Amino acid sequence: MSYFHALSLSTPMLSRTITRSAKRSFSTSTAAINRCIVYAQNGDPTQVLTAVTYPKLPSPSPNTVNLKFLLSPINPADVNTIEGVYPSKPTHTSNLNTSGLGSKNEPVFVGGNEGLAQVIEVGEGVEGLQKDDWVVMDRPQLGTWSTSRNVPSHGIIRLPATGLTEAHGATMTVNPTTAYNMLNGFVELQEGDWVIQNGANSAVGQLVIQIAKERGLNTINFVRSRADMNPLVQHLERLGATKVLTYDDLNDKSLRGQIKEWTGGKDIRLALNCVGGEPTTAMAKLLGQDAHLVSYGAMSKKPLSLPTSLHIFKNLTSHGFWQTNWSKTHSRTEKEGLIAKLAEMMKEDTIKAPEHTIVTIGAQQSDEEATAKIRDLFAEMAEGKFGKKILLKLEDTAT
Amino acid sequence: MSYFHALSLSTPMLSRTITRSAKRSFSTSTAAINRCIVYAQNGDPTQVLTAVTYPKLPSPSPNTVNLKFLLSPINPADVNTIEGVYPSKPTHTSNLNTSGLGSKNEPVFVGGNEGLAQVIEVGEGVEGLQKDDWVVMDRPQLGTWSTSRNVPSHGIIRLPATGLTEAHGATMTVNPTTAYNMLNGFVELQEGDWVIQNGANSAVGQLVIQIAKERGLNTINFVRSRADMNPLVQHLERLGATKVLTYDDLNDKSLRGQIKEWTGGKDIRLALNCVGGEPTTAMAKLLGQDAHLVSYGAMSKKPLSLPTSLHIFKNLTSHGFWQTNWSKTHSRTEKEGLIAKLAEMMKEDTIKAPEHTIVTIGAQQSDEEATAKIRDLFAEMAEGKFGKKILLKLEDTAT
Structure with a gap:
């Protein structure tokens, strides 16, 4: 499929003639090349998620860009968002199609908050972005489970470093930013200082270990105990964990003395909690x-x-951290700086991409097949069948 | 008793000759004019507190002053200090007498953390303090349950305002400072903003109400419910409380709507908790x-x-506040400024002295009688017989 050809088919006049039944037949034609995962109401993902095919995007309006998504994670918070219990709410989309799902009469939420995309066309007035640039999302809930989307140019951040894998780029804006900002935003830590955390084998926990290691910080890492601790301990130590302990160790009265020995009596001033x-x-x-x-x-x-x-007596301060809030309250320059730093660490392999499984929704699959596949996927995730991060790859429907 | 006469009896040579039995006979003589409440070990105040008479202080060494205490509160934290469970520990005193309690062989802790004193003699090199100045304590655990004490000049702060009652001055450095600093140190509040607190009828709670009122802040005040709420509600409203509610009201589902109506939907950004x-x-x-x-x-x-x-999602931060720590981490200028502000508010009656009972240990009472009186007092306090603040007045033993 030539880029020009696809573009020529997406004029407003043509898309206005597409009916719901027509749209379905387009799902394997060259006319409708886009697909996204949507839900019309909040609810159980295995009940409400639906794949929808829609025509090629029109050229971007001023200050917007058209993106092609390369890889988009399914994060735990996405499930809460679909259920309607997450505080960050997506906005309705009603311009996918002229009728049916995603039209004015049947607006939908397009799923997906995080993702790696490539710029395919740049609107008038957009600076600092050009065709083929890799970008990540700077706004929540932009609908990354899509083949292509039109987004405001200030809703995305260009990846400055080359040499990243798609998996690195796709998983950059939620977990690595969280780990980095928690290590930097609350206590001024010096090389040799100690940080303590629980849920240390969570996605964020593993990133904390790696970023701390890069900064010369020591980490004490708590995980749930299991029959054979060795593989997990070895994995975390390979990432850079100084010490790995279990929650059971917290009941051991000798722990305080043990830690004092490790730290040389230095106060631990930062604890990270996801438990x-x-x-x-x-x-x-x-x-x-x-x-x-x-x-x-x-x-x-x-x-x-x-x-x-x-x-009162130890002057402990208890905070929360939410990357979405950090993004809202920090400048464009600060955010670009953060992404640049993380991209650099990924390029140098200081931060490894999370263990992941790529799930592809193929171009040849019908929307019905794609819907079944995505619902099955969420059912399996709910059963805890995936220990790894799921990264979604949606192929253009017109191939 | 003339000041000069007492002074002349307190030469080091004389005090070195005082024996334990001699000391006892001095308790009603003109030689030993001082008394304080001490404890040799931590424990139950009704078991360990003892009144000790000791000679007139020698002239102050350089950079110290001799103080005569006018009135010293017994605060709840004093009980914990005597029991040994409070994090702020007094240091031993071993120069009260040359033998017996308070000597090198039997060092003691002198009770009392807060108090109002008058400067009676100023050592060489002391600036900004002169005889008869009223001062409050800037260091914890200086042993304010005394007739007189020698203290470092940087351990006290001069009261700038005249026209204060002794009760005002005696109760200035623990509760009003706490209330003032909690209202100022965590959130930048504007006139018309709302503050919420529990334990609103505690000593600090009542000061929060008064200082907030002075600053044009509204307060929502929670207290325990009781059979007749009226007297307490009226009392707190007279102090300046905007709203008074009970903990039971917290279970009422309409409360959120009610508060929204009061605040006009404005977010409440400061809550004070002692419960x-x-x-x-x-x-x-x-x-x-x-x-x-x-x-x-x-x-x-x-x-x-x-x-x-x-x-995480509302970005709530949870802190502790301890005035002792505030004092340690703030400059002399900041502390003097705070005391000046509070003294001004007291002078203008914006801050009322707490309801109190003055307990006097009379000059004519023997140490044994004084010991019995103070132990009885703590027993009654433990039984909750005092709703009011107890202010201790120790008279010189030589009158």
Whole structure:
């Protein structure tokens, strides 16, 4: 399919003539080359997600660009967003088709918050972006589970470094930013300082280990205990973990003395928490004077419970961290700087891409087949069948 | 008793000749005019507190001053200090007497952290202080339950305003400083903003109400419910409380709407907590985006339990506040400025002295009688017989 040919078919006049039944027949034609994963209402992803084919995008309006998505993760928060229980809400899309799903009469939410895309066409007035640039999302909920989307140019950030894998680029704006900002935004840490965290084998936890290691920081990493600890301990140590412990170790009275020996008595002033409940209370008690506890998750679904004395007499401060909020409250320059730093670390392999599985929705599949495939995928994820990050690749429907 | 006469009796040579039995006979003589409340070991105040008489202080060494205490509170934290469970520890005193309690062989802790004193003699090199100045303590645990003490001049702050009552001056450095600093140190509040607090009828709570009122801030004040709420509500409203509610009201589903009506939908960004447990969780949920919860007590003895989502998605920050730590980490100028501001508010009656009872240890009472009196007092306090602040007045033993 030539780029020009596809473009010539996407004039407004033509798309206005597309009916719902016509659209379906286009799903394997050269006319409708786009597909995205949408939901009309919030609910269980295995019930509400639907694949929709739509025509080639018109040329971008001023200050917007057309993007082709290369790879887009399915993150845990995406499930909450689809269910309608996540605080960051997508906006309706009603310009995919002239009738049916994604039209004015049947607006939809397009799924996907994070992703790597390539610029395919640049609108008037856009500076600093050109065709074929790789970009990541700077706004939440742009609908990355799509073949192509038109987005405002200030909703994306260009990847400055070359030599990144697609998997690196696709997973850059949620977890690595979170890990980096938590290590930088709360305590001024010097080389040789210690950081403590739980959920250390989570996606963010593994990035904390790697970025801390790069900065010369030591990490004490708590994970759930399991029959054979060795593979996990070795994996985390390979990433750069200084020490790996289990939540059971928190009940061991000798732990405090052990840690004091490791740190040489230096106060630990930063703890990162994605678990909540008792293990977090116990972890907070290991902190020194004027420390900061930063929570970015609550995997145990239990609240954060802290003895008030830690706040009053040890001057502990307890914060939350949400990258979406960080993005809202930081400048374009700060955000570009952060992406540049992370891209550099990825290029140098200081940050490894997460272990992942790429799921491809093939060009030849009908929307019905694609819908079944994506719903099955979410059903399997809900059953915990994937230990790895799922990265979605949607092929153009017209091939 | 003339000042000069007493002074002439306190030469080092004379005091070196005082024996333990001699000291006792001095308790009603003109030679030993000082008394303080001490404890040799930590323990139950009703078991360990002892009154000790000691000779007139020698003239102050360079950079120190001799103080005569006018009035010294017994604060709740004093009990914990005597029990040995408070993080701020007094240092031993061994120069009260040459033998017996308070000597090198039997060092003691002198009780009392807060108090109002008058300068009676100024050592060489001391600037900005002169005889008869009223001063308050800038260092913790200086041993204010004394008739007279020698202290380093940088351990005290001169009261700039005249026209204060002794009760005002005696109760200035613990509770009003805490209330003022919590209202100023965490959120930049504008006139018309709202502050929410629990334990609103605590000493600090009542000061928060008064200082907030002076600053044009509105307060929502939670207290325990009681059979007749009227007297308490009226009392707090007279102090300046905007709204008074009970912890039971926190279970009322209409509360959120009610508060929204009061605030005109404005986010509440500061909550002050001295209770902990469930009512604090419920109070935290009433806060808006980017709010701060500041804890300075845990009267319920239950930990602070917060849903992690408040931290992550509403960017709630949870802090502790301890005036002792504030003092350690702020400059002399800042501390003098704070005391000046509070003294001005007291002078203008913007801050009322707390309701109090003055307990006098009379000059004519023997140490044994004084010991019995102070132990009885602590026993009654432990039984909750005093709703009011106890202010201790120790008379010179030589009258």
